[in-house]
Amino acid sequence: MRACRNTRQHDNSKGSSRLAVLLALSVVLLQGCSQVQSSLDPASRSAALIANLWWGMLIVGTAILVAVLLALFIALRRGRGPVERPLSARGSFLLVLAGGVATPMVVILAMIVVGVSMGREIGDRPDSGPIVEVIGRLWWWELRYLDENGDLIATTANEMHVPVGQPVRLRLISENVIHSFWVPQLQGKTDLIPGQVNESWIEAERAGVYRGQCSEYCGQQHALMSFLVVADPPEEFEQWLSRQAEPANDPQSSQEERGQQVFLEQGCVGCHAVRGLSAAGEIGPDLTHLASRRTLAAATIPNTKGHLGGWITDPQHVKPGNQMPSTVMEPGDLQALLAFLGSLE
Ligand code: HEC
Ligand SMILES: [Cu+2]
Known part of the structure; x- marks a missing residue:
């Protein structure tokens, strides 16, 4: 008896910890809806249409799943014992026709109509604007x-x-x-x-x-x-x-001037353009207004002096395989280069 009670208590606590894990998981999942880069947090009409379609499909899909499970449950229960009021052959046929043919057709047709009209609205490109x-x-x-x-x-x-x-x-x-x-x-x-x-x-x-x-x-x-x-x-x-x-700012200090020289001598110009300088490389991003950007290397790292220095000395560490080689230079040159790049607002 005691052993039995103990196991039950044990099971209970297991159940509630499982519930806690499930709750925590759903909180994490729901949080995903309001975080950065979420299609469920739309900021435009098109994105709102897409989000609504997603919610609509989730609700319809869930309703269908529940209905199918319910039907399965009823069928399993009826199958256990002798059937009291069996359906006639005609009755079963109509049931299969309604549930297996008519309902899916109506649901799929409705989704096609909603999807196509939504696609039209999204695809309706404006003919003015930048x-x-x-x-x-x-x-x-x-x-x-x-x-x-x-x-x-x-x-x-x-x-x-x-x-x-x-x-x-x-x-x-x-x-x-x-x-x-x-x-x-x-x-x-x-x-x-x-x-x-x-x-x-x-x-x-x-x-x-x-x-x-x-x-x-x-x-x-x-x-x-x-x-x-x-x-x-x-x-x-x-x-x-x-x-x-506008073209790039002119250097404002001797440090920035030295940095500009380093930039011109270190081969950066072979790949990067700085408008206003004799730098017109096309392999990497235009750096004319680099300092006005929030991030570096395609939103991989924040645009701070530290990250910029790390990127220039070892870009392969930050983004292995990318097309910018490492540049070895004296610390003084690097500081000057960072001052110059930081002035490109
Ligand atoms: C062989 C070509 C090449 C050379 C030489 C080169 N870069 Fe790059 N650079 C690239 C490429 C390609 C990227 C884009 C990498 C990525 O995001 O995948 C890049 C990215 C950058 C970025 C980030 C720009 C942004 O807006 O994200 C900076 C800053 C930069 N390079 C500075 C330099 C400096 C300073 C030098 C010289 C010391 C230099 N690069 C030399 C090809 C080059
Ligand atoms: Cu790509």
């Missing part, structure tokens, strides 16, 4: 802002600014492999396919910083090919864009 060419590189994003005539205004990388409440047209281009542009809080995915220009658009409804991610496997650093979309009030966006269009 144009940004998004170029998928290995493994970072080049961003080229164009005016209405298609002329280049400014080039930047990994941090797209957009005006709140205004549509921005995107032209998605790749010269290497297939990438996919995805900002879950703003819009669905669109692939970047070599040899063609795909179009998409985004319109942020509230100011904020939205994280995006390449979502088509594109090689070793695919997972660290992220970016930020910063939605600013329109006036701030205009200021940002005209700043990005």
